[in-house]
Amino acid sequence: MEFSARTKELLAARAGYKCSFRRCQIETGGPTTTIEGTDGRAGIAVAAHIYAASKNGPRPPGERTAEEISDISNGVWMCRNHGTMIDESQSQYPADDVIQMKKVREFAQGLSLHDPDISYFASWIGPRRLDEIVWANLPDLDVEQIRAAVVREGKRCITLTPIPVPPAEFVLKPVSVATRRALPAPKPVVGGATYSRDYRRAVELISTWAESIEVDGVARRGFIRDGHVKLTARDPDTGQLLDASIWTMATVKGIHRFTYSNGEFVRLQVTTHVGPMSNLFWRLKVDVTEGICKTQSTLALVGSISPQTSYEWFERDQFDEYRKVVEKLEEGWEPVGFVSLELGDWAEPDAVHPEPFEIDLKAPIEHIEKSVRNSSKVQLGYELGDQWRMRFHFTPELFNEELTEATIRDASEWLLARRDAAPYPTRGSTEPLVMLNARYAIRLTFRDGNLMFRITPAK
Numbered sequence: 001m002e003f004s005a006r007t008k009e010l011l012a013a014r015a016g017y018k019c020s021f022r023r024c025q026i027e028t029g030g031p032t033t034t035i036e037g038t039d040g041r042a043g044i045a046v047a048a049h050i051y052a053a054s055k056n057g058p059r060p061p062g063e064r065t066a067e068e069i070s071d072i073s074n075g076v077w078m079c080r081n082h083g084t085m086i087d088e089s090q091s092q093y094p095a096d097d098v099i100q101m102k103k104v105r106e107f108a109q110g111l112s113l114h115d116p117d118i119s120y121f122a123s124w125i126g127p128r129r130l131d132e133i134v135w136a137n138l139p140d141l142d143v144e145q146i147r148a149a150v151v152r153e154g155k156r157c158i159t160l161t162p163i164p165v166p167p168a169e170f171v172l173k174p175v176s177v178a179t180r181r182a183l184p185a186p187k188p189v190v191g192g193a194t195y196s197r198d199y200r201r202a203v204e205l206i207s208t209w210a211e212s213i214e215v216d217g218v219a220r221r222g223f224i225r226d227g228h229v230k231l232t233a234r235d236p237d238t239g240q241l242l243d244a245s246i247w248t249m250a251t252v253k254g255i256h257r258f259t260y261s262n263g264e265f266v267r268l269q270v271t272t273h274v275g276p277m278s279n280l281f282w283r284l285k286v287d288v289t290e291g292i293c294k295t296q297s298t299l300a301l302v303g304s305i306s307p308q309t310s311y312e313w314f315e316r317d318q319f320d321e322y323r324k325v326v327e328k329l330e331e332g333w334e335p336v337g338f339v340s341l342e343l344g345d346w347a348e349p350d351a352v353h354p355e356p357f358e359i360d361l362k363a364p365i366e367h368i369e370k371s372v373r374n375s376s377k378v379q380l381g382y383e384l385g386d387q388w389r390m391r392f393h394f395t396p397e398l399f400n401e402e403l404t405e406a407t408i409r410d411a412s413e414w415l416l417a418r419r420d421a422a423p424y425p426t427r428g429s430t431e432p433l434v435m436l437n438a439r440y441a442i443r444l445t446f447r448d449g450n451l452m453f454r455i456t457p458a459k
Contacts, residue, residue: 018127058086307378
């Protein structure tokens with residue numbers, strides 16, 4: 001019971017040809033050239049079923065008829081990656097959650113099409129932020145509140161006041177002795193960085209960003225944008241940089257202005273986004289005001305990494321880099337961060353400011369050790385996927401503290417021997433590996449090409 005071509009086209013259009021999965025919203029179609037050399041179109045999306053066409057499929061259809069299953073109301077537009085994910089991890093994405101994703105994406109797309117204010121400011125904040133504002137206004141979806149939030153967010157990104165041009169030999173306004181005594185002592189710059197170095201790097205980054213978002217030839221005085229950073233580690237004894245790094249998104253804020261009464265003011269802020277392939281949370285803030293430069297640069301570990309399956313090659317590449325970095329942090333290497341010179345949802349990893357910012361590692365040693373242990377289990381999961389030639393799912397049960405790597409390996413060998421023996425079953429599971437309580441336990445299971453640790457009845 002596939003969707004008709006007409007239904008697929010309607011689902012794509014209603015979603016604005018963007019993935020409906022929360023916090024994805026990537027474009028799913030564009031131009032291409034066919035083998036014959038003619039103009040064509042390329043797509044990386046699927047019209048996914050909310051309720052499955054088969055009784056044995058993800059989110060079973062219940063009593064729904066064939067007509068209801070193939071109706072547009074039962075479809076949601078997603079990129080191939082997330083369309084596959086909601087089917088293969090159906091327990092994590094029940095029908096109600098998928099329906100919410102469809103509702104939010106189509107509602108947000110409708111607002112950006114029909115409401116002039118939302119349409120204008122959505123072009124500045126982007127579809128991902130627009131959808132998050134709609135999510136925050138569920139279940140009522142009050143258009144006036146959504147419009148106010150979009151306008152407020154958009155205005156933060158749009159500052160048309162030009163940067164005043166200072167004299168060629170601008171001198172910072174001196175601060176009186178009495179004023180200096182009244183001010184709290186500035187916190188030392190992390191790693192002993194000098195005033196001139198942090199000041200120069202902040203101004204270079206902000207100036208480069210400002211030039212890239214000029215409006216009618218006028219650079220912005222202040223802005224907040226998506227950016228990228230590269231996190232790595234450095235040997236404290238030799239200064240050698242690790243040959244692995246984590247490339248992750250961040251929110252960047254830049255302000256640079258001059259006044260003849262107060263002198264120069266500079267503020268650079270960088271806050272990384274914690275995601276499924278990195279739990280490293282870097283916060284950088286450089287402030288220059290009235291001749292005083294203060295730098296705060298700290299790194300914490302938030303939560304745990306959560307890759308999807310062993311078949312996502314791009315996640316595996318990211319994980320390999322992450323694992324190398326956290327292992328070096330455990331060994332005592334220092335974290336350092338490079339900030340991208342480019343803004344937006346994507347930037348080239350090589351396009352970073354050449355000088356790294358030093359970072360003060362604030363994570364307790366037990367958090368670092370736990371991240372290393374979890375990384376070791378993820379690496380083992382990839383190895384099992386390769387050995388079994390199946391899609392290994394990184395379920396939360398894999399990271400249960402009582403489930404040791406030795407137990408994982410023994411369980412895999414035991415179950416693999418039974419899979420490869422007559423009558424060659426397509427599904428199976430081990431005995432309970434970890435008892436959660438009297439009723440439920442964790443087992444290693446395989447079924448239809450998927451391998452994972454799951455919570456099942458103990459008996």
